[in-house]
Amino acid sequence: MLPARTRVAPSPTGDPHVGTAYQSLFSYALARQTGGQFILRMEDTDQVRYDPHSEQRIFDALRWAGLRYDEGPDVGGPHAPYRQSERLPIYKAHAEMLVAAGHAYYCFCTPERLAAMRKEQEARKEPPRYDRHCLALPPAEVQTRLAAGERHVVRMHMPDTGVTTFTDLVRGEISFENRLIDDQVLMKSDGFPTYHLAVVVDDHLMQVTHIMRGEEWISSTPKHILLYQFFGWDLPVYAHTPLLLNDDRSKISKRKSPDKTRLEGFRERGFLPEALLNFLALLGWSHPDGQEIFSLAEFVRVFSPERVLKSGSVFDMNKLIWMNGHYIRTLAVDELAERLQPYTRYTPAQVREVLPVLQDRLKLLGEFDDLAAFFFAAPQYDRALFSSKQFDSAALSTHLAAARAWHAALPWPWDKEAWEAGIRQLAEERSFKKAGDLFMLLRVAVTGRKESPPLYDTMILLGREQTLARLDAAHAALASDR
RNA sequence: GGCGCAUUCGUCUAGCGGCCCAGGACGCAGCCCUCUCAAGGCUGAGAUCAGGGGUUCGAAUCCCCUAUGCGCUACCA
Numbered sequence: 300m301l302p303a304r305t306r307v308a309p310s311p312t313g314d315p316h317v318g319t320a321y322q323s324l325f326s327y328a329l330a331r332q333t334g335g336q337f338i339l340r341m342e343d344t345d346q347v348r349y350d351p352h353s354e355q356r357i358f359d360a361l362r363w364a365g366l367r368y369d370e371g372p373d374v375g376g377p378h379a380p381y382r383q384s385e386r387l388p389i390y391k392a393h394a395e396m397l398v399a400a401g402h403a404y405y406c407f408c409t410p411e412r413l414a415a416m417r418k419e420q421e422a423r424k425e426p427p428r429y430d431r432h433c434l435a436l437p438p439a440e441v442q443t444r445l446a447a448g449e450r451h452v453v454r455m456h457m458p459d460t461g462v463t464t465f466t467d468l469v470r471g472e473i474s475f476e477n478r479l480i481d482d483q484v485l486m487k488s489d490g491f492p493t494y495h496l497a498v499v500v501d502d503h504l505m506q507v508t509h510i511m512r513g514e515e516w517i518s519s520t521p522k523h524i525l526l527y528q529f530f531g532w533d534l535p536v537y538a539h540t541p542l543l544l545n546d547d548r549s550k551i552s553k554r555k556s557p558d559k560t561r562l563e564g565f566r567e568r569g570f571l572p573e574a575l576l577n578f579l580a581l582l583g584w585s586h587p588d589g590q591e592i593f594s595l596a597e598f599v600r601v602f603s604p605e606r607v608l609k610s611g612s613v614f615d616m617n618k619l620i621w622m623n624g625h626y627i628r629t630l631a632v633d634e635l636a637e638r639l640q641p642y643t644r645y646t647p648a649q650v651r652e653v654l655p656v657l658q659d660r661l662k663l664l665g666e667f668d669d670l671a672a673f674f675f676a677a678p679q680y681d682r683a684l685f686s687s688k689q690f691d692s693a694a695l696s697t698h699l700a701a702a703r704a705w706h707a708a709l710p711w712p713w714d715k716e717a718w719e720a721g722i723r724q725l726a727e728e729r730s731f732k733k734a735g736d737l738f739m740l741l742r743v744a745v746t747g748r749k750e751s752p753p754l755y756d757t758m759i760l761l762g763r764e765q766t767l768a769r770l771d772a773a774h775a776a777l778a779s780d781r
Numbered sequence: 782g783g784c785g786c787a788u789u790c791g792u793c794u795a796g797c798g799g800c801c802c803a804g805g806a807c808g809c810a811g812c813c814c815u816c817u818c819a820a821g822g823c824u825g826a827g828a829u830c831a832g833g834g835g836u837u838c839g840a841a842u843c844c845c846c847u848a849u850g851c852g853c854u855a856c857c858a
Binding site: 413515517581621622742 | 788805808821
């Protein structure tokens with residue numbers, strides 16, 4: 300395959316969106332596997348929704364995800380600028396070319412007239428579309444109104460006949476009747492282009508060969524194709540990917556899925572970018588061998604647009620969390636410790652020390668401190684955790700004292716086999732119904748929790764002094780609570 | 782309303798005419814391991830392949846119709 304030039308074109312309108320990473324993933328893979336380039340372009344043509352901080356956050360989010368782009372606003376490239384707001388003269392010139400050729404026209408209709416028109420159309424059960432009021436204006440009048448500086452837009456003059464057909468790489472042939480397509484606004488009255496003009500002009504000028512985008516764009520594609528034809532340009536290849544869905548199967552949205560849409564949210568909670576990317580890849584594509592776990596490099600190698608899925612996928616947070624845990628388990632301790640640094644208040648040495656017993660229990664990096672806390676600070680005992688069906692707190696208290704004395708007498712370093720045998724024997728001597736009950740008593744005493752890594756490992760990590768101190772503290776807590 | 786796209790276990794999917802009375806993954810249940818929680822291993826429940834017509838010796842797979850869902854229908858992308 301010839302080198303593909305692909306692009307992702309987010310709008311800097313707020314929080315970096317998961318869809319940007321999702322779309323980037325496929326475009327990135329296609330560019331990389333063909334030895335082409337992947338481009339980032341800022342579609343900042345909406346002055347109303349524009350957020351000045353958004354752009355930098357998008358750069359950071361893509362960098363975090365590991366989706367390196369070859370050209371973009373912050374890295375430059377042969378087709379700069381990569382920010383649409385800095386390309387206004389280009390769009391203006393192209394819009395004028397279209398007008399000159401009769402493929403577009405000036406429109407002076409006010410928002411009020413447009414609104415009234417739509418209302419009427421709706422009342423008559425007609426599809427809402429522009430009535431071409433300004434197409435009929437005499438050229439002389441257009442010139443005088445333009446010269447007078449009257450507010451206006453440029454509209455695309457759609458053909459009244461014919462069918463626009465294109466072959467989508469993932470869905471096959473798709474056709475639209477030209478006469479049913481509205482006369483799309485190309486240039487807004489504020490001098491900015493709309494998406495439709497800007498995307499076509501830029502994709503052509505930037506020599507984009509493959510356009511991969513969400514399926515919500517399918518119905519806009521004929522407008523874009525017609526523009527290519529009006530300009531006399533070669534068409535790019537289109538491939539529309541399935542949508543990411545909310546649990547109710549509607550297009551994923553911040554309002555319905557606040558925990559799934561913000562890219563920064565995934566980072567904050569401690570998802571590994573490789574897990575997120577792997578998961579997203581599976582939402583829009585399937586591996587030819589049915590493999591579910593694969594790296595970005597592997598994805599780049601085996602990706603093919605033909606295997607892109609056709610229907611939208613519900614974003615299953617549960618599975619992502621599972622996958623994140625899986626990736627965490629595959630990491631070497633040193634590597635994991637490093638990755639935990641932004642998420643923990645503990646030192647790298649501390650993290651490395653306890654990680655071996657915590658790694659299998661970690662699903663999100665952000666949960667590490669909660670899991671590790673008892674290693675580094677004496678627990679605050681929750682009296683309820685000590686409750687036993689068999690013993691009252693007085694009895695529990697004496698058992699703890701006995702266990703403490705037994706540990707104190709055990710030669711350090713404690714041997715695992717000897718230690719465990721000792722605990723079991725002690726449980727029997729103190730007439731515990733199950734040895735496990737004694738283990739649990741000690742677990743709560745040592746960790747302040749009912750779930751923890753294996754007791755022996757935990758005590759060894761804590762050390763003799765700290766273990767004895769906690770047994771004392773628990774004993775005191777139980778004794779004072781009467 | 783119009784146009785478009787889609788439709789296999791709860792969810793993500795495999796399947797491109799016979800190997801499928803449908804396989805895998807997450808989740809769920811049980812068992813094993815086990816001092817708890819995880820991790821891991823095993824087993825199981827779970828889909829009349831949206832419905833109806835065709836085509837064919839044979840259809841989840843091809844064709845048509847219907848239904849449903851979703852997307853678009855802005856001087857937002």
